[in-house]
Amino acid sequence: LVAVNCAAIQPSLVESELFGHVKGAFTGAIADRVGWFQQADGGTLFLDEIGDMPTDVQAKLLRVLETGEVTPVGSTKADKVDVRVIAATNRDLAELVEEGCFREDLYYRINVVELKLPPLRERRNDIERLANEFLQESSKALQRANMPRFSRNAIEVLQEHPWPGNVRELKNFVGRVLVYLGPDEHVIGDRLVRQLLPKNLVRQPAAEGDAQDGDNPPVDFKRSRAEHDLRFFAQVMRSLPEETKKTLTATAKQVGMTREALSRRISALFETYPDLREDPELRILIRR
Incomplete structure (x- = not known):
């Protein structure tokens, strides 16, 4: 298995990283380089964050998927490859197609078997476990003298949040909480959590006389x-x-x-x- 994060590669280098290049293909190409497709020949190539792939590279990826041939940058010779491609994204590709940010033909080409992981807002029972795991991980990374914990009210606030960025957003948020938490504080309360969450997406404690849920606009x-x-x-x-x-x-x-x-x-x-x-x-x- 060869795994590639498309969002972490500079757009100007994506083609070279995926398909390889020959010596002298561009400034800095001092030697031949085998691309990710050639390295994954006979196995699986995992393209993470494919929604962030530049559109010009999308066209070349489509050709590789259709022909099973890879042409390194600067070469005229195509190499045959046998690769199973698995793609993942946290973005709505159909929506990106409508916006013109993702090729429609590539979308249908890779959408052979689709596995949808429910968003975090639909797996609220997982939030407490994930938040505590990220809390331990971040606390060790920051070398905190004590291991803090979320209060029950704080967990409930986390479970009410829609988390449009899913698990990655939750992990980043937990790390941000620790930055604001005092070195001698052991409990993360709901007040701090509410302060750091986006105000427009946080359900504030109900006050007497507030409108009922049924009266709120969609x-x-x-x-x-x-x-x-x-x-x-x-x-x-x-x-x-x-x-x-x-x-x-x-x-x-x-x-x-x-x-x-x-x-x-x-x-x-x-x-x-x-x-x-x-x-x-x-x-x-x-x-x-």
Whole structure:
């Protein structure tokens, strides 16, 4: 099994990484390189975050899947490969097709057997276990003297949150909680959790006289997710150390994306919901 994170590769290098290159194919190509497809020949290639693959590379990937032949960058010779491809993404590919960010023909070509992992908001019983595991992992990474725990009320708040970013968002959030938690504090309460979660997606404690659930207007989950993602990126950018220039490059590194993938994501969200550009908290993401 050869695993590749498409979002972690610079767009200019994706083709070379996948299909290989020959010496002299471009500046810096000082020797021949075997690509991921050739390395996976006779086995399985796992393409993680395929939704972040540049569209020009998508066309070449489609050709490889249809012909079973790989042509290294700078070469005219095609190599036959026998590879089973498994692709994964946390994004809605059908929606990306509608937005013109993902090729429709490639979408149907890879969508042979589809396995859908239910989003975290539909697996609320898993949230407590995952949050505690991430808490232990992050506490050890930060070398905390004590091992904190979530209060029962804090767990309930976590279980009510929709988690549009799923498990990855939960893991990042737990790490952020530890940054704000005092070194001598042992219990993470619901107050801190509510403060750090996006305000528009947090269910606040009910006050007497509040409207009943049936009186509330329907929630636009696509817009809520878009706004949540943008606020998360903005919060990460603001939390960068003072000595670090607050750029998309530094922010992308913190969230585990390439600068280009993060830039495309932010641009797409602002294009879909242009009114969010006027939000004072999100302006930090513009022209970075």
